[in-house]
Structures are given as structure tokens and as C-alpha cells.
Amino acid sequence: MFKNILGQQKAVLSLQAQLRTNRIAQAYLFAGPEGVGRKKTAIEVAKALNCRNKEQIEPCDECPSCRKIDKNIHPDVHLIDFAWQAGLLEEKPEQQTQIKIDVIREIQREISLKRFEGNYKVFIIDQAEKMSQSAMNCLLKTLEEPPENSLLILVTTSQDMLTQTIISRCQIIKFNRLMDSIIHKILTEKFNLSTNLDRITKFANGSVAKASSEDFIEKTEFVNELWSGLKSKEDDTINLLELSKKISHDSEQTKEFINNLLILIEQDLVNESRFSKVAEFILSCKRALRYNVNLNLLTDVLLLKTQEIICR
Ligand SMILES: [Zn+2]
Structure with missing residues (x-):
């Protein structure tokens, strides 16, 4: 109907x-x-x-x-x-x-x-x-x-x-992008998961199909955990390189990963002086996607350097 x-x-x-x-x-x-x-x-x-x-x-x-x-x-x-x-x-x-x-x-x-x-x-x-x-x-x-x-x-x-x-x-x-409140409502009815609903909604960028796919929810969890590790300085270089391998190495997916990481960083660090520095660096990685860069290398550098900037 x-x-x-x-x-x-x-x-x-x-x-x-x-x-x-x-x-x-x-x-x-x-x-x-x-x-x-x-x-x-x-x-x-x-x-x-x-x-x-x-x-x-x-x-x-x-x-x-x-x-x-x-x-x-x-x-x-x-x-x-x-x-x-x-x-x-x-x-x-x-x-x-x-x-x-x-x-x-x-x-x-x-x-x-x-x-x-x-x-x-x-x-x-x-x-x-x-x-x-x-x-x-x-x-x-x-x-x-x-x-x-x-x-x-x-x-x-x-x-x-x-x-x-x-x-x-x-x-x-x-047809418009859906408002976050509507995606939130659909997800609540569909999944009954409460923890990451806000985050999933934000990452979905107005698309309920995206927000309700299992793959997408998994990716959301992944970025979330990765960011927690980065900001708490828990991960050493080897760990970070392992995590980097898990990021899907297709240009569109990498772009989505970068966008989502940026949403989390903004949420946590927007009032701090290191925010502009890390955001600037991450945006430069995103721009690099327009050229034929090696995506493995790009995500390696992205994670290592991000941690370096925020832990300085
Ligand atoms: Zn009928």
C-alpha cells in the first residue's frame, strides 16, 4: 500500500x-x-x-x-x-x-x-x-x-x-533523501536494535535500503570499533595495518569508509584544536581517491597518520 x-x-x-x-x-x-x-x-x-x-x-x-x-x-x-x-x-x-x-x-x-x-x-x-x-x-x-x-x-x-x-x-x-527521523523509525520497527541506531542512520545518508542491509550494519560496527581503538591509542602499527586490510578495497567503498570515519571524528573532536588537522588530512585522502591510487596503501597511511595526529 x-x-x-x-x-x-x-x-x-x-x-x-x-x-x-x-x-x-x-x-x-x-x-x-x-x-x-x-x-x-x-x-x-x-x-x-x-x-x-x-x-x-x-x-x-x-x-x-x-x-x-x-x-x-x-x-x-x-x-x-x-x-x-x-x-x-x-x-x-x-x-x-x-x-x-x-x-x-x-x-x-x-x-x-x-x-x-x-x-x-x-x-x-x-x-x-x-x-x-x-x-x-x-x-x-x-x-x-x-x-x-x-x-x-x-x-x-x-x-x-x-x-x-x-x-x-x-x-x-x-524522490528525496529520507530524513534521519524516518530512517530511524523504519529501522526501529525492522530491527529492534537500539545501540547503534543513531550512528547507522547517520551513515546511511538518507537511504533506508542501505541502512537496513546486514553488510552495512557490519561495516558500521567495524568503523565504530576502529575509531574507538584509534582514539584510545589501543592499536599498535601492526594492528592498524591488519585493520586496514579489512577495509574493502574498492574505490566507492573506501570513500564510504572515509566519510563514515569523518562523521565519528567530527562527533567526538569537533571542539578540539586537533580536529581541523585530522579532518584536513582525511579529506586529502578522500581527494586522492579521484586518482588511480593504490587503495591498500592509502588506507594504511590513513589509519597510521590519523592515529599519529590525534595522539600527538
Ligand atoms: Zn488488490
Whole structure:
């Protein structure tokens, strides 16, 4: 139900108004950060359009149609993502880096068929910004002449990577980063963990998907423990180098680690004179990520030098 989508009132109200007045666009662009409810909202729209209990705008969540869509097995509703493409092309999911033209051709074949059981054929394309140029060009044809009772929802974090011609044919619905209070509320209901909830919320940077993943929670614990060790001077050089090895050595993940470490340092040291020095140093490490630096070496230096500055 739409009421399960928290913190996106503007987007939800606008879609509900369109559903109520039967003025659904033929293509939407759901744009906003990762993990704030874009895909979830797209699925609710697909459910509302196909729900068998028609007396309300809210999908009922109980009829066979709503249930099938929730389980992603409705024959008229398709969630297109890298996993779906991998299945279509008989490749491994991890090999997928772009949405290829073959996927768009498959959508075009499918969209032209009669509806199986629903009122609407809905195609939700996740990470639409990853479409190749030829895929985007191919999709234009469908956006120009969409069959009746069909809906395309492009979901994206980076609207500017789509061509202007695609954007101009979609109604744009913007999704915001979630407020910390909303992430906190969702996490409390989901996990019932109290200790690090504030910290996890802060690190999640407005994304509830991020905040509720196990991997993310583990990483939060890791940074937290690491910082406790650093500031209490508990760790010697060998220890620190061991810890450095545990930081994931992929540029994005390292950046996230650095951001989170900085949040903790700011929290504890903001009123002290050593804060500006350590912050300046850590930011210089973050800048170094833009170049092709050796990430192992970077995190080694980051930990050793940070401890040196704060323990001076
Ligand atoms: Zn229903």
C-alpha cells in the first residue's frame, strides 16, 4: 500500500491524484537516490492499476493480482533489472554492466502482446541510466507511440545520464533523501536494535535500503570499533595495518569508509584544536581517491597518520 512508503509524500500524493482521476501518464521517470522508495512506489502503482478491488485507489494487497505483483510473478508486470537481463541473455548477473538493446526489444515484443490477466501492462526499468545509447534510441520508439493501457516506469539515480529526448517523454517524479527521523523509525520497527541506531542512520545518508542491509550494519560496527581503538591509542602499527586490510578495497567503498570515519571524528573532536588537522588530512585522502591510487596503501597511511595526529 502507498501508506507503507514513508517520507515521499509529494511523489505519492501526485501519483494518487493521477490514479484517482484516471490521468496516468504513459511513462514516468522516478528520479532520486538509491534506497528511498522509488522501486517500491513503482510496484505500488502497478498494483493500483491492476488491483481487482476497484473501489479504492490504494491497492488492496490481498487480491490475486496484488499478491502476484508483490511476488514478482504477475504476467503483465515486469521488473527489468540486471538480474532479469542476465536471465534473458543467459549470462551471469555479475557480468551485466549496461542495459542492452536486446532487453528493450524484448520489452517491445512483450508490450505489443495482449494483456494476460491485468488491466495494465507495466514495465519498471531499474537503473535506467545504465541503458546503452542504442538501448535508449530503441526505447524512444516505444515512448513515442506507447500502446494503450501500458505504462513504462524508468527508475534512476542519475537523470542526467539519460538523453534529453527520453526525459522529455516522461513525467518526472522526484524522490528525496529520507530524513534521519524516518530512517530511524523504519529501522526501529525492522530491527529492534537500539545501540547503534543513531550512528547507522547517520551513515546511511538518507537511504533506508542501505541502512537496513546486514553488510552495512557490519561495516558500521567495524568503523565504530576502529575509531574507538584509534582514539584510545589501543592499536599498535601492526594492528592498524591488519585493520586496514579489512577495509574493502574498492574505490566507492573506501570513500564510504572515509566519510563514515569523518562523521565519528567530527562527533567526538569537533571542539578540539586537533580536529581541523585530522579532518584536513582525511579529506586529502578522500581527494586522492579521484586518482588511480593504490587503495591498500592509502588506507594504511590513513589509519597510521590519523592515529599519529590525534595522539600527538
Ligand atoms: Zn488488490
